[in-house]
Amino acid sequence: RGEGRAARVEAAQVDVQLPVGEGGTPLTPDRAVRGFLDALGVPASRVPESLDAQAGLYRSLLSGRRVLVVLDNARDADQVRPLLPGAPGCLALVTSRAPLTGLAAAQGARLLALDLLGAEECRELLAARLGAARVAAEAAAVDEIVVRCAGLPLALAVVAARAAAAPARPLAALADELRTAERILDPLDTGDPATAVRTVLHWSYRTLSPQAARLFRFLGLHPGPDADLTSLAALTGAVVGQVRAPVAELTAAHLLSEHVPGRYSCHDLLRAHAVELAAEHDDPPALHAATRRVLDHYLHTAYAADALLTRRRHPMTLAPATPGAQARQPADADEALAWLTAEQPVLISAVECPTPGLAPHTWQLAAMLTTFLERQGNWQALTDVHTVALRTALDHADPAGQAAGHRGLGLARFQLRDPEGARHHFNRALDLFRRLDNHPGQARTCQNLAKMAWAHGAPHEALHHARRSLEHFRLAHDRGGQAVALNDIGWYLAELGELRQALAHCRRALPLVQATGDLSGQAHTWDSLGYIHRHLGRHTEAVECYDRALALFRKTGDRRSEAIGLTYLGDTHETAGAPGLAMEAWQQALDLFDELGLPEADSLRGKIRDRAPAKT
Structure with missing residues (x-):
């Protein structure tokens, strides 16, 4: 008015x-x-x-x-x-x-933080601009578009505008363009600087300090999907204290997000922009050096973590870490397990996306993950990383990498119920380790062959492989490995009914694994002692041994062994005339087997059903 x-x-x-x-x-x-x-x-x-x-x-x-x-x-x-x-x-x-x-x-302003759009919100935005019918008709293409736009409203708006301008063009064509573009941000450029995704992202980048700008450019070199401060420091070659301010600056500019305390990530479009900027502003030697530093950080920290979990001499020896790699030394097995758990997606990503010029890192990282993934029961990941590792080692004619890759795939095929495939990979690994005169590698592979023979009802063959494993551990001067091999021999002797000999071997193994601090070795030795005492009719001693084993399996994160130990504990309680305690242990074991997707669940479920008291 x-x-x-x-x-x-x-x-x-x-x-x-x-x-x-x-x-x-x-x-x-x-x-x-x-x-x-x-x-x-x-x-x-x-x-x-x-x-x-x-x-x-x-x-x-x-x-x-x-x-x-x-x-x-x-x-x-x-x-x-x-x-x-x-x-x-x-x-x-x-x-x-x-x-x-x-x-x-x-x-007195009221602050409201806005996150990226969720998948359903992305679909709703596209439907609002293109019509629900068109979006529903190409659901798979829409899903691809949603993933490629990383939840960024502007990116989705650009795609929607391009689709609206060409109503006859299938959304699948746009999705394919987003997936195959050499530069990811090119399909998100409208020609108008005010709405081009690259330009809008650059507005934030151009305000950064030189230190934060350099760190942002190097983010595209990180294997992802997220990073802690130490690995970000490794990217730039700085110490952790020097990277805190640039990280805070990137977080304030929303070029990084602290999605959980101490861990930072950025969406795929930001990573793509970082890659473009790095190619524009940094020379190839500097980018290669940054990539090597961050991979050395993960490799050498994983090596230290794996050593704390296994307490055995590793078959491989690493080259020294690059200066500035910031490799960590976990204080104990708990810290090692926590680090591997937190970094598992990053380590797997580093293996599955090999870096040109750094091929050994691929199979070495896969080897460092072997024990952890095996104890977690993650057979698919174990298969995936060693498939890539073996292919990389073959491409570069690296026999040490081939040996490690074959052993890892043998473990995966064995757990996935493929005995022929497992035997092939184990025998190839054993042959390669033999040619390399690598006794730690031969010892571990003989252990694997022993376990496979036992699982397929051949205890005599298993005992033979276990004794060969002990010989190789002795030649490697590996006291921790010798202790584990002594326990393995005791277990297979028990399977053959030689309970007194079995007890003597396991009792020899126990102080050795305790002296080396091998929690996993202690767990398996207590488990063996429980088995032997149960078959000797000493039920009280057996329950005590199993309880000790289970506590250690939980501490080491060996969930499959925990489930098997609970099954044996239930068997012991049943034999001792305590059906209620037996059912409790079996149910806990079944829950674990089901969670891990292991086939042992079926037979145990049948046992529980058969032993359940009849309903009146």
Whole structure:
């Protein structure tokens, strides 16, 4: 109501985008205020010279009106303070990649953090712009588009705009373009700088300090999907203390997100932009050195963690870590297990995406994951990493890598009930380790062959392989391995009914594994002693041994062995005349077998059903 341009904006929106002016430079507060005064109809002759006076005039014009002021993509709090109306009845809505905590502290602003869109929200956005029928008709293509756009609303809007402009073009064609583009961001460029995803992402990058900008560019070299501070430090060759400020800067700019405390990630489109920037600003030797540092960080830390879990000499020897790799030394087995659990997705990703020029890292990382993945019962991951590792070692004619890859695949095929495949891989590994005169590798492979022979009802063959394993551990001067081999021999003797000899071997093994701090070896030795005592009719001693074994299996994260131990404990309770305790142990074992997807669940489920008391 009323006359003049200023009156017509009452109860309307005054919308000015703040981040950039001509040429991509940040829009200064005085230019933004002048734009508002122009929008409110103030003649140039009436505009004061100073910013404070201009802001005062701007606020006086809004007094008594109901106006929504939208300040889009603000650089920082100082850029928007002069533009806040301050009059009752007016509201300022500010969007920014920066946290703007200063506005909350000084002006009482209410902060609302917005995350990336979820998958269903992405589909809803596309349906709103393209129609529900078109989206539903190509559900698979839509799913691909959602994944490739990484939950970024602007990326989805660009794809939707391109699809709307070509209604006859299948969405599958757009999805294929997003999947196969040499540069991921190219299909998300509309030709308009204001809406091109690459340009919008670059607005945040250009405000960074040199240290934060370099770290952002190197993010594309990290194997992902997330990283801790130490691995980010390894990327740049800095110490952890020096990388905290750049990480905080990237997080504040929403170029990194701390999705759980101490772990940082960025979506795929940001990673793609980082890769482009690195190719533009950093020379290849610097990028290769950064990649090697971060892979050395993971490799050498995984080596130290694996050594704490196995307490045996590893078949391989690593080259020294690159300076600046920040390799960690876990304090104990608990810390080693926690690190491997947290870094498992990163380590697997590092193996499955080999880096040119760093082929040994591929099979060495896979070898470091072997014990951990086996104890977790993750046979598919074990298969995947060693498939890549073996292929890489074959491509580079690396016999040590081939031996490790064959042994890893043998373990996976054995657990996946493929005895012929397992035997092939174990025999190839044994032959390669023999040619390399690698006694630790031969010892471990003989252990694997023994376990497979026992599982297929050949205890004499198993005992033969176990004794060969002991010989190789002795030649390797590996006391921890010798202790484990003594326990294995005891177990197979027990299977052959030689209980007294079995007991003597396991009792010899126990102090040795305790002396080396091998928690897994202790667990398996207590498990063997429980088995032997049960068959000697010493049920109380057997239960005590099994309880000790189970506590250690839980501590080492060996869930499959825990399930098997619970099954044996239940058998012992049943033999001792305690059916209630037996059912309790069996049910716990069944829950674990089911969770791990192991075939032992079927026979145990039948046993529980058969032993269940009849209902009256």
